[in-house]
Each structure stands twice: as C-alpha cells, then as structure tokens.
C-alpha cells in the first residue's frame with residue numbers, strides 16, 4: 001500500500017473554502033449523493049431508483065397512512081429483521097438483565113459520565129424570568145419541558161452508548177418525563193446489551209428496535225403501540241437526517257447532526273503526533289471530514305508520517321485511512337486572519353485549536369459546534385465525558401444552530417397579568433393602535449373594561465405615571481436535582 005498522503009490545499013492558489021465545502025457536501029443532508037450500496041437497496045425495496053429525499057418521502061407517507069404495518073415492512077426491507085407488534089419493543093426485563101450482566105467497571109464509567117453531563121446540563125437550564133411592576137402588571141417568561149421526546153440513537157455502523165448519555169441526560173436535566181429511544185435492530189443497536197444496560201441505568205422505559213426514516217415517522221405520527229412524541233432529537237445517517245427535516249413542524253427537532261467533522265488549527269509549536277491522533281479520532285467514524293489548517297507548511301509532512309505510523313495500530317484502520325484519503329485535507333494559509341476566516345466560513349462541528357495562544361484565537365471564532373482549546377483537550381474528551389453534548393451541528397449548520405442542550409427541551413410561555421390601574425395606564429395606547437389597524441373589536445375589548453371600572457374611554461395620559469415602572473428581574477431559584485424540579 002502506498003504511504004498515506006492527505007490532500008493539500010494552498011489558499012494562495014485556490015478557493016480553499018469552496019473545495020472543502022464540496023468535499024463535505026458529498027454526504028450532506030441535501031441527499032443528492034448516495035452510495036452504491038444504498039442505491040442498490042433503494043432499487044430493491046421500491047422497485048425503482050429513488051433519491052434519498054424521494055425514499056424518505058415515500059417511507060414517511062407510508063408510515064403516516066399505514067402505521068405500524070409500514071414500519072415493520074421497512075424494517076424488514078432495510079434492516080433484514082422481521083419484527084411484530086409484540087417484538088418491536090424491548091421488554092423491561094431484557095434491559096434489566098442487560099444491566100445486571102454488564103461489566104461493573106463499564107457501569108461505573110457510565111455513572112461517572114452521567115454525573116458530569118447532568119451537572120453541566122442542569123447548571124444551564126433556563127429559569128423563569130419575572131418582571132413585576134408594582135400594582136400595575138406582572139410579566140413572566142415561563143419555561144416548561146416538553147412532555148414526550150423521541151431519541152434516535154445510531155446503530156448502523158457502530159454502537160454508541162455515549163450518544164445515549166449525550167441525548168438522554170440533557171432531556172432529564174430539562175425535566176422531560178417521557179423518553180422514547182429508537183435504535184436499529186442490530187448487534188450495534190437495539191440488540192446490543194451495553195446499549196440496553198445504559199437505557200436501564202438512565203431510566204428509559206420505552207425502547208424500540210427500529211431505525212432510519214421509518215423510526216422517525218413512527219415517533220412523529222404515532223403508530224399502533226407507539227404514542228407520538230413532541231420532539232425528535234439525536235444523530236443519524238442521511239435517511240434519519242432527511243426524515244427529521246421532513247417531520248419538523250409536526251414535531252420539534254434539534255440540529256442536523258450528521259457525519260463527524262473536525263478542523264484542527266496548528267502552528268510550529270504543535271505536536272505532529274497529537275495532530276495526527278486528533279484527525280484519526282474523527283476520521284474513524286468514517287465517513288467524516290478531518291481538516292488541518294496551518295501556515296507552517298513543514299507540519300503537513302510530519303503529520304502524514306505520524307498518520308501512517310498510527311493507522312497501523314487501529315482497530316478500524318482501513319475505514320479510517322479511506323476517510324482521511326477521500327475527505328481529509330491540509331490547508332496552507334498565509335496568516336492567522338486567513339485561518340480564522342476559513343474556520344468561520346466552514347463552521348465546523350468540532351474545532352480544535354492547538355496554536356501558541358488558543359484562547360486568543362478562540363475569541364475570534366463565531367461559527368463552531370464545540371471548540372477544544374490547547375494540547376491537552378482532545379475532542380474525544382467532549383465526545384465522551386466532559387459534559388456538553390456531543391450531538392453537534394454538522395455540514396456548516398453551526399452558522400445558525402447549536403449543539404444539543406437541556407434548554408432545547410424547554411419551551412417558553414409568556415404570562416401577562418394586569419391590575420385595574422395597569423389596564424387604565426396602557427389602555428390609551430392599545431386603543432389607538434387597534435384603531436389604526438382598523439380592528440375596533442380589539443379596542444372595544446379594552447374600553448368596555450374602562451367603562452366597568454369607571455375610567456374615561458380614552459384617558460388622558462398623566463404627566464407622570466402614578467407608579468414609575470421599575471423593571472426588576474427576579475429569578476426562580478435553580479433546583480438542585482431534576483427530580484426535585486417543581487413544574488407547576
């Protein structure tokens with residue numbers, strides 16, 4: 001095998017961002033590009049060559065109109081597993097058994113990580129904001145969690161207990177009561193004992209052995225035996241991502257979390273062996289987009305050498321090499337400003353800054369799902385244990401969206417409450433603007449009350465308000481544990 005040489009892009013001679021985006025967009029959720037395997041599968045299932053968007057539209061329409069029958073049919077077609085209304089749900093006893101037989105040290109690790117994630121996520125949960133104006137009115141912005149949330153956990157290519165932690169814990173921190181997990185019926189999904197043990201530990205009661213667009217449809221529309229959810233979150237392949245996009249509106253969704261991406265920023269002070277390890281770590285998800293940006297050209301040869309050396313020792317060596325060769329790039333920039341511009345334009349899922357002064361550079365980054373600072377913060381710490389969710393926006397969507405967190409599971413309601421004197425104070429303005437809009441019914445709903453309380457229909461504004469409104473922002477105290485949260 002010839003030694004690995006990752007693609008080199010020189011910003012002074014080419015449009016680096018356009019090239020990098022073209023590489024990344026090969027597996028974007030627009031779904032135009034599809035693998036030979038998927039093309040064959042789609043042809044076999046539908047009897048015609050459908051694009052991923054068309055396949056997902058067809059699957060969702062069938063699930064909506066035919067319910068469970070369509071879910072079972074597509075599960076058999078795509079996952080080659082014949083399930084029934086009885087076997088689609090993982091029994092509680094199977095999860096309890098998986099937990100009982102799991103390695104104690106694995107459970108200990110999961111428990112410790114769960115605490116890290118819960119501590120971070122509970123610390124950031126929004127609390128209600130109250131603006132009382134004494135004797136006049138009270139305004140409140142109240143947060144409540146979604147009641148029922150569906151979580152997609154991938155299981156096609158690998159088993160991800162960490163993804164269960166990174167989706168379920170933020171939902172628990174927000175106070176979500178009903179959690180539904182779907183995983184493909186594979187050894188790396190809903191038949192994986194470690195995954196079931198983690199579900200049991202996290203208190204997830206509803207786990208279904210389904211994946212892909214049919215699982216998203218089942219949770220969005222509801223089918224026999226599966227009640228519809230209010231929100232669907234979690235990562236997945238192209239078919240999961242497209243289905244989530246399509247059911248948005250019927251339910252809420254989180255970000256589109258597709259194949260992994262990392263941009264590493266480095267300079268002459270960076271350690272080539274560490275850089276190679278960081279590129280490999282995300283490339284082994286394969287497919288993925290590993291990119292190294294530097295103004296120090298000699299680094300690229302050194303990293304190529306380190307990649308070759310390290311690849312030999314990996315369990316997924318071939319897949320990882322393939323990913324580095326097909327989608328990986330070194331980008332040569334002229335200075336720090338160019339490095340920052342390129343990063344902001346790419347808006348990567350993960351950004352790892354390993355330059356001399358990572359904090360200063362980080363301040364200038366506006367678009368990234370998660371930023372890892374310095375030599376001793378490999379992305380794997382965030383992937384597994386630090387606390388923020390590893391479900392992060394991919395495909396450049398960190399320009400406008402963010403990684404999953406507890407607040408995504410909360411919705412806001414504004415609460416407005418006026419006293420008589422408050423009504424009297426604001427009435428004039430409301431009546432005037434209502435009349436301007438020609439909505440005299442709106443105006444009358446105010447003046448009718450003024451008549452009842454004996455005030456003039458259009459009171460003259462006092463020169464000074466009787467009470468000077470003094471906004472005071474009261475915070476509801478942060479609850480200590482999610483279970484103790486009082487949700488009125």
Ligand SMILES: NC(=O)c1ccc[n+]([C@@H]2O[C@H](COP(=O)([O-])OP(=O)(O)OC[C@H]3O[C@@H](n4cnc5c(N)ncnc54)[C@H](O)[C@@H]3O)[C@@H](O)[C@H]2O)c1
Nearest residue numbers: 038078154155156157184211212235236237257259390391
């Ligand atoms: N960003 C994140 O937080 C994060 C975390 C973990 C994984 N990931 C990524 O999520 C992805 C998970 O992919 P996966 O392979 O495990 O798949 P998956 O588990 O998301 O989906 C598998 C399902 O897709 C359906 N499917 C497969 N081929 C199909 C076809 N041709 N037509 C219609 N449906 C089809 C099948 O029903 C199958 O059960 C990977 O790219 C991984 O890198 C991202």
Ligand SMILES: N[C@H](CO)Cc1c[nH]c[nH+]1
Nearest residue numbers: 160162259260261383390
């Ligand atoms: N890097 C992935 C998100 O892009 C998350 C993950 C799961 N397991 C390991 N890593």
Ligand SMILES: [Zn+2]
Nearest residue numbers: 260281282383
């Ligand atoms: Zn990862």
